[in-house]
Amino acid sequence: MTTCTPSDDRRNIIYSLDSIELSNDSEFIEAVQGFFVDSDSLELNSLQQDGANAIVDLALDYEINGSCDDLDLLAHVIGRLSDIQVRDYALGSHNDENLSTYLAMWHNLTIIAPRHFIAPVACLFASLAYENGDSELALKAIERALTDDPSYSLGILLRRVFKAGWPPRSFSAMRAELHPKIVATIFQS
Numbered sequence: 001m002t003t004c005t006p007s008d009d010r011r012n013i014i015y016s017l018d019s020i021e022l023s024n025d026s027e028f029i030e031a032v033q034g035f036f037v038d039s040d041s042l043e044l045n046s047l048q049q050d051g052a053n054a055i056v057d058l059a060l061d062y063e064i065n066g067s068c069d070d071l072d073l074l075a076h077v078i079g080r081l082s083d084i085q086v087r088d089y090a091l092g093s094h095n096d097e098n099l100s101t102y103l104a105m106w107h108n109l110t111i112i113a114p115r116h117f118i119a120p121v122a123c124l125f126a127s128l129a130y131e132n133g134d135s136e137l138a139l140k141a142i143e144r145a146l147t148d149d150p151s152y153s154l155g156i157l158l159r160r161v162f163k164a165g166w167p168p169r170s171f172s173a174m175r176a177e178l179h180p181k182i183v184a185t186i187f188q189s
Contacts, residue, residue, distance in 0.1 A: 015107060015137055017144045018120070022112045028075060029114040035079025037086065044083075048186045051080025052089045062105045062143050063098060081120040085186055087154070090124055092179025103128045110144065118148035123155050127175070130158075131168045138162050 022028055034140045054076045061068040068074055080086045094102035106125035113121045126141035139162055145155040161171065 015140075017027035017107075017110055017125075017141060019112050019113075019118075022071075023114050025046060028071060028112075031072060032114050032117055035076050037080055037083035039083070045188065047080070047184070048083055048085045048089075051077070051083060051086035052183075052186050053084070054080055055090050055093055059093065059098070059102065062101050066101075066104070067108065068105075069136075074109065074112060078109055078117050078121060081124075082117065085182060086181045087120045087124070088178070089186055090120075091127060092175045092182060093129065095176075097133060099128060103132060110141065114161045115148060119145040119152040119155055122148065123152070123158055124161075126155075126158055127171070130162055131172045131175075133168060135162055135165075 035051075037044070037051065042046060054073065058068055058073055058077050061070065061073070070169070081090060103125070106121060106128055109121045110118065110125045122141045122145035126138045126145065129135075129141055130138035139159070142155050142159045142162065145152055146159070
């Protein structure tokens with residue numbers, strides 16, 4: 001299987017979205033579950049801030065190294081993405097300059113995410129693939145998300161958007177407009 005790093009030529013990469021062995025590792029699954037965000041938690045905002053900060057840390061690792069070997073950080077991000085605000089923060093955390101870094105990061109998290117944690121990560125990967133002009137890959141990632149959770153609302157919405165042929169630029173403009181609002185909500189204190 002070919003994986004990608006930020007310096008890879010995108011035209012030569014064939015993405016597989018199949019889970020790899022780590023996604024079935026009981027210790028890794030337990031670690032991911034330990035970072036699950038309960039929407040009824042009294043510390044919800046603190047958990048959301050923690051999730052957003054973990055995404056920044058992971059992205060920095062990918063920008064510097066092209067990958068991340070810290071399984072705890074990977075589990076941390078995957079688990080925290082169970083929260084919609086954290087997922088929406090992640091959706092807007094990239095820009096045109098680092099899109100390839102985030103594309104590689106969300107791809108790698110999609111293939112290591114345990115069952116029941118795939119949908120948010122696969123939707124993030126799908127949205128970046130779509131912004132990058134690869135609607136076929138975006139739809140493949142959405143199907144991966146909806147296989148994991150058939151009622152995942154962002155997956156259903158993105159599938160409609162992609163099939164309707166929305167221009168990728170309008171999608172990225174909408175994302176860029178919403179991101180500051182998400183940041184304000186998470187870091188409200």
